[in-house]
Amino acid sequence: MIVGYTSGVFDFFHEGHKRFLEQCMAKCDVLYIGIDCDSRVKRRKGKLRPIENQNKRLARIIETYPKAFIKVHNSMFYISKIRPDIIFESSEKEEPMSALKSISRVVIPYTEGISTTQLFKKYIHMDSFQ
Numbered sequence: 001m002i003v004g005y006t007s008g009v010f011d012f013f014h015e016g017h018k019r020f021l022e023q024c025m026a027k028c029d030v031l032y033i034g035i036d037c038d039s040r041v042k043r044r045k046g047k048l049r050p051i052e053n054q055n056k057r058l059a060r061i062i063e064t065y066p067k068a069f070i071k072v073h074n075s076m077f078y079i080s081k082i083r084p085d086i087i088f089e090s091s092e093k094e095e096p097m098s099a100l101k102s103i104s105r106v107v108i109p110y111t112e113g114i115s116t117t118q119l120f121k122k123y124i125h126m127d128s129f130q
Helices: 013-023 038-045 054-063 077-084 116-124
Strands: 003-008 032-037 068-071 088-092 104-108
Touching: 003 013, 013 032, 013 077, 013 088, 013 104, 032 038, 032 054, 032 077, 054 068
Parallel strands: 003 032, 003 088, 032 068, 088 104
Antiparallel strands: none
């Protein structure tokens, strides 16, 4: 059995998120998904984020991916517990994790033109939106 791990904000779940998770699942048997807690998102993305709270984001993902959880610590904490065979990352990830010797790292291509930040800039017209 191949175990995978990924994490992210998954705010305002959209087609790009769906495609990313589908591609991850196609490469493993079990996928653990860490959903960044609200305080982690605010620190990384600014005071206006997340748009949806952590419980809503988790509920949406857990419908399809039952191994999703709220991520309070950094990914290395969970990776040491889960011990996945593969770590999945988006090609747009700001700070990619370095590949660990015993764990494969797979980069999933970013879905061009679809991101939460782009969607909100387009529909809300907020210059200060990070």
